[in-house]
Amino acid sequence: MKTPADLFAFLDSHAIPHTTIEHPAVFTVEESKSLRGTIPGSHTKNLFLKDKKGALFLMVAQEDTVIPLKSLHTLVGASGRFSFGSADLLREVWGVEPGSVTPFGAINDTECRVNVLLDAAMLRNEPLNYHPLQNTMTTSVSRDGLMRFFAATGHAPRILDFEAAV
Known part of the structure; x- marks a missing residue:
């Protein structure tokens, strides 16, 4: 599996500007709120x-978007309701540990097994912040940079209005 250094080299090789800030490990949205003001x-x-x-x-x-897990499957055409993928499956396919889930895991999903769904509301903001494969850092990229990253990994994300499924 790729390391943050591998990810940064990949971003650089695809001319995707990025900045990264190191911080104590954060495992939840609530814990990450302590970083507000530090990371725009x-x-x-x-x-x-x-x-x-x-x-x-x-x-x-x-982080504040309500994701209606009970009905979102109909919006995306999934087979039945969603459940969370196991920690083992997350490690196997996306190459990250629980608490470090990130779109950048696509770099490890060489078989493109994961369908990436991006919320339209999130994409109206810049920059976008994600863990670079581990939760002791946050990497910022532009919307365009994120989309170029997905294209370079072979993933074609769908952009949806998650709250429309509420």
Whole structure:
């Protein structure tokens, strides 16, 4: 699996500007709120999910977005309601530990098993902040940079209004 250094080299090789700040480990949105004022831009939450047939999804939204897990599967055309992917599956497919879920895990998903779902509201902000494969750092990129990253990893994210499914 890739390291943060591998990720930064990948971003550099694709001319995707990024900045990274180191900080104490944060495992939840609540814990990460202690970093406000230190790191500008949109702070996010990332959910690694699977549907009833085992299809995998990463949902990425602003930290305060209500994600209606009971009905969101209908919006995205998933097979039945979502459940959280196991820690083992997260490590195997996305290459990160629980608490470090990030869109940047796409660098490890060379088979493109994960369907990436981005909330439209999040994409109205800049910069966008995510863990660079571990939760002791936060990396900031532009919207364009994020989309170029996904294109370079072979992922075609869908942009949705998560709150429309409420």
